[in-house]
Amino acid sequence: MGCSASCSGRIVHSDDDKIKDAKIIFVVGGPGSGKGTQCEKVVAKYGYTHLSSGDLLRAEVASGSERGKTLQAIMQKGELVPLDTVLDMIKDAMIAKVDVSKGFLIDGYPREVKQGEEFEKKIGAPCLLLYIDAKGETMVKRLMKRGETSGRSDDNEETIKKRLDLYYKATEPVIAFYSSRGIVRKIDSELPVDEVFGHVAKAIDGLK
Numbered sequence: 691m692g693c694s695a696s697c698s699g700r701i702v703h704s705d706d707d708k709i710k711d712a713k714i715i716f717v718v719g720g721p722g723s724g725k726g727t728q729c730e731k732v733v734a735k736y737g738y739t740h741l742s743s744g745d746l747l748r749a750e751v752a753s754g755s756e757r758g759k760t761l762q763a764i765m766q767k768g769e770l771v772p773l774d775t776v777l778d779m780i781k782d783a784m785i786a787k788v789d790v791s792k793g794f795l796i797d798g799y800p801r802e803v804k805q806g807e808e809f810e811k812k813i814g815a816p817c818l819l820l821y822i823d824a825k826g827e828t829m830v831k832r833l834m835k836r837g838e839t840s841g842r843s844d845d846n847e848e849t850i851k852k853r854l855d856l857y858y859k860a861t862e863p864v865i866a867f868y869s870s871r872g873i874v875r876k877i878d879s880e881l882p883v884d885e886v887f888g889h890v891a892k893a894i895d896g897l898k
């Protein structure tokens with residue numbers, strides 16, 4: 691299903707089939723928990739493709755497009771951008787890389803259960819969810835520090851508080867949703883970066 695014979699008679703898999711069959715890892719955790727930090731290390735060790743929804747959105751903002759301006763206003767308030775926007779961006783980015791990718795780290799998505807459901811309808815199922823867990827006060831401290839140099843308009847005290855509240859309300863239920871499927875690995879991100887990565891690597895090595 692979903693395959694078609696090309697003119698030469700070879701079986702051709704559509705882009706949709708290829709991304710559906712890719713190895714997909716969701717990386718979920720609060721703002722400042724260390725998702726991006728760990729993803730970089732996974733890329734270095736395993737060669738997976740790192741797709742951060744936040745980075746994709748910030749690239750759109752940086753392009754100066756009309757859509758980028760709308761997105762910027764939402765992100766500055768610490769709110770979630772519309773589901774379709776972020777899912778389309780992720781899907782396009784996956785299609786662009788699927789032929790050369792060993793697997794995908796989807797960082798910062800899903801941010802709510804509905805995003806997970808739509809991802810599975812339009813793309814495919816994850817084989818692992820890395821739950822990067824840190825205390826609220828740790829996340830705030832890290833983000834305030836990151837804000838000194840990040841240039842991110844959402845790394846300020848007021849927006850950080852809103853992002854954290856939204857994380858607890860909307861994103862934590864994502865973890866319960868996937869726990870029942872047995873694919874969640876909880877990673878203690880209070881530890882030093884390399885120790886955190888030791889646990890991340892163990893979770894990835896446990897994949898078939």
Ligand SMILES: Nc1ncnc2c1ncn2[C@@H]1O[C@H](COP(=O)(O)OP(=O)(O)O)[C@@H](O)[C@H]1O
Pocket residue numbers: 719720721722723724725726727728832833835836879880881882883886
């Ligand atoms: N295990 C850790 N210990 C101390 N600081 C960390 C750790 N992981 C990340 N950080 C720092 O916390 C900040 C947020 O990390 P980042 O990876 O950008 O988080 P996220 O992508 O989840 O928002 C960064 O400045 C990073 O250097």
Ligand SMILES: Nc1ncnc2c1ncn2[C@H]1C[C@H](O)[C@@H](COP(=O)(O)OP(=O)(O)O)O1
Pocket residue numbers: 719720721722725726742743744745747765768769770771772773776797798799800801805844853
């Ligand atoms: N999956 C998603 N759905 C809706 N909005 C998203 C999103 N991912 C990112 N955004 C928007 C809202 C976030 O507050 C902002 C920054 O996201 P991020 O870079 O993933 O933050 P962080 O890495 O600090 O957790 O971008």
Ligand SMILES: [Mg+2]
Pocket residue numbers: 725726742744798
């Ligand atoms: Mg990040």
